Amino acid sequence: MREFSTGATRDGDDDKIDFEGFLSPAVLERYAAYMNQHRTQADGNLRESDNWQKGIPLNAYIKSGWRHFFDWWRDHRRGVCNEEALCALIFNAMGYLHETLKAKKTVGYLKKEITK
Template sequence: MSAPIRQFASGATRDTDTDKIDFEGFLSPLVIERFGEYMHLKRRLPDGSYRESDNWQLGIPLKDYMKSGFRHFRDWWRAHRGYGTKSGDDVETELCALIFNASGYLHELLKAKQCQEAAPWCSWMVRGFVAAQEVDVSMRHGQSHPMAAEALRDEYSRDDNSTGV
């Protein structure tokens, strides 16, 4: 069975867009512009130079996105309740920061998912990344984390023929 066809006043025809994702409709140009302005301001480094706009895509630990995102959520919530923000930033800035942290967290999850779907053997990288985050948290608190250390040892000492699945 062929897909339904739309016909325009000009005579042009095209398939329907009923089952297609409507990115244009789901996003707001106002929000995208404001978010871009926020991100551009955050590119400037203390020495006056600028980091690349996609620098964050190199990888930021999930725990850092969560902690930062929660602080910005708290400030947004405080402002919503009439208490103002602790940071002193306006609500737009807090929302842009929250969008950044949520997007970055989702980006890392989707990268890991694509990696596992494309090549199941790369799941050792994902588990190693998670274990390394656990080790980092433990070490910052002056603790050892035997499970994370064991996971890293096991994952990085595996034989190359293992699928990791």
């Protein structure tokens, strides 16, 4: 039990996920900008922001992830930070994990069924 100087109380938070501490707002903002930039399709139409959640095969994610990992690694060796490659790598890792969790019909450690 936590008690605040105001007298208000709440349950403890030691066993709760600390999203605020685990995630970087700067990284999330850069990643969102990358995703938004890549919403325009070859035909000029704008895809929905959650289009990727409809389902992309794991094989497509792994092949794309390796290409972007290679770009990141190559540019690292050149002393350059390739933000685009890092954002693309995050996208592929997130998509791969999303499909894996979807197939298990669970969300993370909570083991709650996915409703979407």
